[in-house]
Amino acid sequence: MQIYLPIAEVSVNAFLLLGLGGMVGILSGMFGVGGGFLMTPLLFFIGIPPAVAVATEANQIVASSFSGLLAHLRRRTVDLRMGVVLLIGGLAGAALGVAIFNFLKGMGQVDLLVRLCYVVFLGVVGGLMFIESLRAIRRARSSEPVKIAPRKSRGWISVLPFKMRFRTSGLYISVIPPLAVGVVVGILAAIMGVGGGFIMVPAMIYILGMPTKVVVGTSLFQIIFVTAFTTLLHATTNYTVDMMLAVLLLVGGVIGAQVGTRIGVRLKAEQLRILLAALVLAVCGKLAFDLLVQPAELYSLGLPGGH
Amino acid sequence: MWRLALLFCLCAFQVSAQSRDVIIGLSQERVDITANFDGSEIRIFGAVKRDSPVEPGENIDVIIAISGPSTPVTVRKKDRVAGIWVNTEAVEVDLAPSLYKLVTTGPLSEILLDVEDLRHSISIPRAIRSVGAPSDISDAAAFTEALIRIRKDQGLYQVLEDAVRMRDQTLFDAQIALPANLVEGTYDARVFLARDGTVIADYSTRIDVQKVGLERAIYRLAHDQPLVYGVLSLVIAIAAGWGASATFRYLFN
Numbered sequence: 001m002q003i004y005l006p007i008a009e010v011s012v013n014a015f016l017l018l019g020l021g022g023m024v025g026i027l028s029g030m031f032g033v034g035g036g037f038l039m040t041p042l043l044f045f046i047g048i049p050p051a052v053a054v055a056t057e058a059n060q061i062v063a064s065s066f067s068g069l070l071a072h073l074r075r076r077t078v079d080l081r082m083g084v085v086l087l088i089g090g091l092a093g094a095a096l097g098v099a100i101f102n103f104l105k106g107m108g109q110v111d112l113l114v115r116l117c118y119v120v121f122l123g124v125v126g127g128l129m130f131i132e133s134l135r136a137i138r139r140a141r142s143s144e145p146v147k148i149a150p151r152k153s154r155g156w157i158s159v160l161p162f163k164m165r166f167r168t169s170g171l172y173i174s175v176i177p178p179l180a181v182g183v184v185v186g187i188l189a190a191i192m193g194v195g196g197g198f199i200m201v202p203a204m205i206y207i208l209g210m211p212t213k214v215v216v217g218t219s220l221f222q223i224i225f226v227t228a229f230t231t232l233l234h235a236t237t238n239y240t241v242d243m244m245l246a247v248l249l250l251v252g253g254v255i256g257a258q259v260g261t262r263i264g265v266r267l268k269a270e271q272l273r274i275l276l277a278a279l280v281l282a283v284c285g286k287l288a289f290d291l292l293v294q295p296a297e298l299y300s301l302g303l304p305g306g307h
Numbered sequence: 308m309w310r311l312a313l314l315f316c317l318c319a320f321q322v323s324a325q326s327r328d329v330i331i332g333l334s335q336e337r338v339d340i341t342a343n344f345d346g347s348e349i350r351i352f353g354a355v356k357r358d359s360p361v362e363p364g365e366n367i368d369v370i371i372a373i374s375g376p377s378t379p380v381t382v383r384k385k386d387r388v389a390g391i392w393v394n395t396e397a398v399e400v401d402l403a404p405s406l407y408k409l410v411t412t413g414p415l416s417e418i419l420l421d422v423e424d425l426r427h428s429i430s431i432p433r434a435i436r437s438v439g440a441p442s443d444i445s446d447a448a449a450f451t452e453a454l455i456r457i458r459k460d461q462g463l464y465q466v467l468e469d470a471v472r473m474r475d476q477t478l479f480d481a482q483i484a485l486p487a488n489l490v491e492g493t494y495d496a497r498v499f500l501a502r503d504g505t506v507i508a509d510y511s512t513r514i515d516v517q518k519v520g521l522e523r524a525i526y527r528l529a530h531d532q533p534l535v536y537g538v539l540s541l542v543i544a545i546a547a548g549w550g551a552s553a554t555f556r557y558l559f560n
Contacts, residue, residue: 235537
């Protein structure tokens with residue numbers, strides 16, 4: 001069944017969108033990621049204009065993250081205080097990101113920026129995760145007793161001013177690092193149409209030293225607000241949020257996420273991580289390939305830019 | 308009196324030089340873009356109106372052009388910079404129709420003289436208006452060609468020679484497919500009669516293409532009340548997220 005998207009002004013198959021939403025939803029439920037990093041490039045491939053894809057994807061992430069956050073709130077694994085600090089940084093970052101997005105759209109380079117961001121971040125995160133999970137699997141095979149790493153001394157972070165107590169995370173640290181992490185993730189959310197969970201989660205564990213059990217819930221909490229803010233900014237400045245597209249994606253997405261969560265429980269953590277890493281690297285490789293190889297069509301069309 | 312007689316003679320002479328006119332009809336004068344819009348087909352039929360019988364050996368060609376609303380378009384070209392392909396040069400085309408379908412009774416180069424094409428802007432390159440490229444661009448023509456090539460690949464520009472059926476040099480009809488990726492606006496349908504490469508009659512009419520129902524409501528809301536629209540999108544997202552989580556909890560616990 002073909003459906004005409006009112007904002008994107010293209011006609012696509014409704015079942016294709018539901019299927020894409022469902023598939024990405026399953027993955028996001030399995031791995032605890034928003035899935036934006038997969039969905040946005042997939043939307044490019046099926047011919048949705050990049051500006052619409054990025055804005056609409058932000059809207060869809062609100063839905064999938066909210067669904068996940070509810071589960072974490074019930075388990076009390078959300079550090080609301082940390083979430084709010086991250087959020088303040090995130091909102092500033094999102095505003096900055098939309099401004100950068102519009103500036104580069106005028107210069108005709110937004111496509112490049114989005115793709116470069118994807119290649120760099122997916123490459124780094126996917127690579128690190130792959131190496132880390134490979135080690136974990138090897139360790140499990142050799143059945144060595146797992147060495148408990150000594151609690152990391154957060155050297156340079158502990159000397160920063162404006163300390164604050166985060167009870168749920170059991171931390172007493174400066175608010176500057178969480179604010180900075182928030183800004184970076186906010187910028188990425190606006191430019192890449194992603195929630196930024198794949199940056200946020202490692203940053204919370206390795207930079208802020210938060211306990212793993214509260215990381216995902218807290219990240220979801222802040223992602224909801226940042227992506228909601230991004231959606232509003234894109235809707236009011238670019239008119240590029242396509243409600244019809246969002247609804248189709250999120251119907252598939254929320255159902256998929258619930259299914260994925262149930263699959264995820266049955267798999268081993270290291271296997272799960274290595275699968276996710278392989279997926280991230282595959283998307284990264286495809287995007288890098290497109291940037292490096294001479295495109296079949298050297299020319300592209302755009303609206304006259306706002307400069 | 309004398310002058311009146313002369314005028315009368317002139318008119319009579321004009322008539323004997325066979326005035327030809329064209330009458331056309333469309334299967335539909337508006338196209339509604341509904342939620343399940345999947346392209347549309349328009350049938351154009353018409354007749355050559357004569358005040359004298361068909362002359363033996365008379366050969367009239369028909370050219371039909373359907374064009375969508377024209378907008379400026381920026382054409383960008385990629386070049387390799389530091390190993391990756393980035394947009395470098397850009398040319399702004401002043402006005403290019405969003406859709407251009409040309410159907411004729413024969414090869415355009417044979418049935419239409421260049422000078423007539425220029426006068427009536429019939430062929431695709433003539434229908435695109437490009438005043439001039441920035442002086443630092445050496446091959447501006449390549450950019451216009453690229454615009455035409457890309458839109459042809461998207462099914463937006465098309466030339467179908469021999470797609471107009473002509474009967475007895477009088478009745479003609481053609482079927483024109485409109486793709487699913489139509490934009491809203493007023494489309495022009497122009498019909499030209501040509502003889503020996505010269506346009507002898509033309510007629511034009513409009514086709515209204517617009518979103519209707521839900522499509523229209525969403526589009527209008529997004530542009531007229533962007534804040535309300537944004538908030539509404541979020542409400543839908545939150546409701547869907549909550550709904551799915553609640554439903555699954557109910558089903559599996």
